[in-house]
Amino acid sequence: MIDLRLLRSDPERARDAQRRRGAPPELVDEILAADEARRSSIAAFEQLRAEQKSLGRQIATATADERVALLEKTRALSSEVKQAEATQEQAEAAFVTAVASMPNLAAPEAPAGGEDDYVVLEHVGQPRDFAAEGFEPLDHVELGQRLGAIDIERGAKVSGARFYYLTGVGADLEFALVNMAMDQARGAGFTTMIPPALVKPRAMEGTGFLGQAAADVYHLPDEDYYLVGTSEVPLAAYHSDEILDAATLPRRYAAFSPCYRKEAGSYGKDTRGIFRVHWFDKVEMFTYTRLEEAEAEHQRLLGWEKEWLAKLEVAYRVIDTAAGDLGLSAQRKFDCEAWIPTQGKYRELTSTSNCTDFQSRRLNIRGRFDDGIRPLATLNGTLVAIPRAIVALLETHQQADGSMRVPAALQPYLQGRETLEPVGAGA
């Protein structure tokens, strides 16, 4: 939820942010009107309630005679109070509906426009030149099969399209990547976490995933649980309704969790392989910090992602996502996209978002500072999304004989193996 003070003091900036997202600017004025209605209904209710209370106090000490008259008065007042309360609740609900649909204000620096309007910030590393090496690269499906690392056919048999098994070295690779990621995070001062992957509606709503992203979310209607699409959800909700002492900031968490995504609306997109799947495991970084620190922290998260990608020894670029592609909660987002040889494209491997105080306001996460209590900023960033990392590793480090070279940093996590070798046909 956006900062109302900001909206009131500078509505034009909010309208402009909406335009740059390609979203309706009138929403700002609807919210302001709803807020006005809400505030006046609250004032009316509070005044009546105060009168009622004072009458109640008089009744308590009144004589029997006085009591009759006072009761008469307060009975009439009671229905007024109920009326005012109902009005206030209605106004509150209307306000919440309006404000909940408003996305975070895109940062002034975020490029205007949609998905294709990103700005490339930098390139790191050179895409490998297979032509110069004299062989045609295989895609990760083929490589995964030869290494006995990925079983897509049986994934489909058991669970359907966009499911897979990681087998043998594939499974080893996941544990290696997770351990390496957790070691890096721990070394950087993160608290490691394993959060629940099923959450109540509040957590989902509070992190902004029941808005435009709702179609992509799995829901268990019997118990009203949601399957998280990222551990950002349980990590943000972790400190909901809490006031954190400023001295304990920033708080950094690194969580391992499964992620579930319907991938609705991506029919026909990335249908081959494990690049886009309904379930995968991920290690996510998450920070709670003061608002003034958010931008610097965003850069730090990006820095840790780059440190990670360097260990994978993949070529990548960093893009500044356009306003229209930010999602509900983010004010700015950087994606690291690795070069995928057989696709001839850079594809998203990690993503880091600055949500400023948007999630904090929804989840009631605040900090206690010398000068008062204020909402905190929350930020998140991928360290490793397993299937995409495996795709990039397999394709980038494949060798002419169908084996895969293991990057030096990863070797200690793979029992010292320097290459992963193809297994015999069959199985």
Added chain:
RNA sequence: GGAGGUGUCGCCUAGCCCGGUUUAUGGCGCCCGCCUGCUAAGCGGGUUGAGGGUAAUCCCCUCUCGCGGGUUCAAAUCCCGCCACCUCCGCCA
């Protein structure tokens, strides 16, 4: 899943049977002061939290006794539902 118990202002706790003078009692802790070679002890005072009116440390209002409803002129207190925790039983990885 079943039975029983518990949930009060940082922590412990009184109040609930029998609704109003509760602006929620007391202790611990914490803060201020006094006393005092220093410290401890002792003495006196203060201390639920949040939101809003306000830019505001004063002041005013509302909300807050696990959560949500209900009854009532009036709910910590009565009724209903839910949640969490504890004990025991059952079941399971």
